[in-house]
Amino acid sequence: MAVDIKNLNQNQLADLIAKAQARQNELSKERVGKVREKIQAILKAERMTIDDVFPSRGAKPKRTGVTVAAKFRDPANPENTWSGRGKRPRWFNDALKAGKKEKDLLI
Missing domain, CATH: 1.20.5 (Single alpha-helices involved in coiled-coils or other helix-helix interfaces)
Structure with missing residues (x-):
């Protein structure tokens, strides 16, 4: 047609x-x-x-977060620590503005 x-x-x-x-x-x-x-x-x-x-159809593997050891410590409050990964914490930036250097905050 x-x-x-x-x-x-x-x-x-x-x-x-x-x-x-x-x-x-x-x-x-x-x-x-x-x-x-x-x-x-x-x-x-x-x-x-x-x-x-197809056993894994639709299932996504879970990502497990690896805990990284702390690398920096807040001198004003020793409970505040930072691994050096990700966004800098406020206490870290405040310490740098106050005249401290990164090596001063190392654990």
Whole structure:
């Protein structure tokens, strides 16, 4: 069935394109459904589940934070420490502004 698109006006052409895209989406969904049925049949025949075949599907490995030893200590309050990683704490910046040097704050 050939459609002569040269004789179509803009509205007819837009309608044809919309219908073609809708049909393309239908065909794609049908294909996915058929593939899904085949996979389920294979899994059933082998007495397995999708999780048996793909155990890590959707699961992301957890990142464990590594605790780093403190490198700097606040002379005004020894409980305040900093590892030297990340944003500088306020007490560290205040000590630098007060004239201390980084080496003075080392543990």
